[in-house]
Amino acid sequence: MIWDDEVWSAEALIDKTTMGQKQFTKTPLPMPAAAADAELVRLCREGDTEAWRSLYDRHAPSVYRFTAALGVPAEEREDAAQDIFIAVFRSLRHFRGEAQLSTWIYRIASRHAIRLGRRRRARELMRAVMLKESPHPTIDPTERSTQIATLDRMLAKLPPKKRTVLVLFEIEGLSAKEISDVVGCPENTVWSRLHHARAEMVTVARRMVP
C-alpha cells in the first residue's frame, strides 16, 4: 500500500523538522555567466540572449525577496519583477559600472516598489473615502509562515525610507556603503535610519507580541 509506508506518515515528516534547518549543502552550479557582472553587462550590451538570461537568473531571487520585504503584495510581485527587469534591460546601456550591478538593480527595484506602495495607498485611501471601506489587511495569502506574516505586518508600520534601509541591511545583507549607493544618501544617514528603524521595529514587535 503506497500510502502506509513511512514516507507518507505525518509523524515522519514532522520529526524530520527537528533535525535542523540546514540538512544539505548547496553546491553552487558553475553558471556559464559565472564571469564578473562587468563581463555579463558587456555580453548583454552585445545582445547575447544567454547573458540576459544569466543576469535574470542571478538577480531574480533577490529582486523577488526585496520587493516582498518592501510590501509589494504577492499578486503584484510578478508584475513588479517584470517591470523592474524590463527597466534594467532597457537602461543597461546607462549603467556605468561605478557601483555593483546588484546595487544598481536594488536602486531600480526600491524606486519601483516605493512607487507601487504609493499608488496602493492612494487606491486604498480613495476606496476608504469613496466607498467608506476600511483598507484590506496586508496579509500575504501565499505566505505560509506566521513569522514572515508577522514580520510583514511590522515592516508595514515603518516609513518607506527606514523600511528600505532596514530591509537592505538585515535581509539583503548590504553594507552601509552599498545602501548609501542604493538610496542615494550619505553613509551616516544610513546608520541613523537603521538605528531608528530597528528601535521602531522592536517597539512595534513588543506591541504585537505582548
Added chain:
Amino acid sequence: MKWLESPRNDAERLLREGLDLAVQRTGDEITHRRVWARIGDATEAPPLRSYRGLVVSGAALVLLGTAGVLAYSHLHGKAPVAVVAGNPTLPAAPGNRVAGNVAGSDSTPSKEAAIAEAEHAPGHYVRTGPGERARVALGGGAEANLDESSALTWDSQHRPSIERGSARMSVPHQPPGWRFSVTAGPYVVTVVGTKFDVRVASRTVGVDVSEGIVEVWRGTHSTRLVAGDSWHGPLYPEESLPAQPSLAPTSTVDNSPPVTPARGKPAVQTNQSLLDAQSALQAGNFSRAVEILTRTAQGSGPAAENAAYELGRIARYNLNHPRQAVALWDKYRIRFPSGLLRTEADLSIVETLSHMGDVRAALAEADAFVTRHPDSERRLDVQRLAERLRAAEAAADSR
C-alpha cells in the same frame, strides 16, 4: 553578530525569526520562469538608441497608412477596412494579416474575403454574420478561425479578444520566452503552442483544448488544461459558484473558475479537507496540515492528487526537508503517472535536486523531463538547467 541574535523576549525572538525566514523568501522556480517568459522578448531587440527616430518614422507610417485607407475607401465607396492583428507577447511579425470577412467598427461584413496589412488597433472588430466564417491571421503564425455570428476584437493590450460566438485558435509553438494570449470575457487564455476552441455565450465562456496545454487566467487565478480537457466559466464572475481556493500551484487562489473535466481527466479543484489543510498551513500548524493532507491523499480523485502533490511542497518549503519532498513527489508520480500535476511534480523534483546539489540525480531527472515532456513550455528551461548540471558534473569529475 546579528541584530537580536540573543533576543530578550518573545517579541524580539519573533522578529529575529521573521528576518531569518525572510532571507529565504526568494520565490520559486516556476514563478521566476513565468516572469522570464513574459520579459524574455524584451531582450530580443536591442535597446533603442533614440526615441526621436521612432517618433518620426511612426508618424510617417501613420500618415501613409491613413492616406492609403482613405484612398482605398474613396475608390471602393466603403467604410475603412480596419485590420488588426498581433499580440503584445508576440513579435510584431511582418505581414500580420486578416483574411476572411473583415470589418471595422462601423462597417458591414463583406461576403468577399479581404486581405490587408495593418498595425495593431485596439477596438476594431472582425465580425461574421449568420452563415459566414473568417480566418484571421494573427502575429507569430497564430491563426483564428471565426465561426458564424462571432466577433473578434483587440483589447487595450493588443490581445485578440473573442467578444461573441466562437473561434478555433491554432498557435504554432512559440520561441522560448514568448507566449500567446487571447481574452474571452474576464479570462485570459495563455498558450505556448496548441490548438483550442474559445467560445463566448450569453453567460459563459468555454475553452476546449485539442492539442498542447493552455492556461486560463482571470486576474491572478489560473487553471491549467491539457489536451482533451474542456472548461467553462461564468462570463460574469459575480454569478460564479462560491470561492474554491486550491492548494495546487496551477490554481492557488480563491474564486478559481470551475473546471469541467472531459474524458475523466482529473481537474484541479478542491474540497473541504484541502481548505482545512490550507487554513492550518496559514496558521503555521504544519503537523495538522500534513495530517489532513495525508488522509486526503489516501482517497481518490482530484482532491487526493492535489493533496499528494501538496505534501511534497510542505516538506520542501515549510518543513525544509528537500529529500523527503523528492520522495513524496516520487510517490505522487507512481500514484498519478498521468496526473494533471505530473509536469509540476517532475519540475519540482528537478529543481529540488539541483538545489540540494545532487547534480547526478538532478541531471537524470532533467533529461527524463525533456524526453517525457517534449512539448512542455518549460522544456527549454530544463534543457538549460541540464546543460549547467552537465558542466557541473564534468567539473566535479575533472577534480
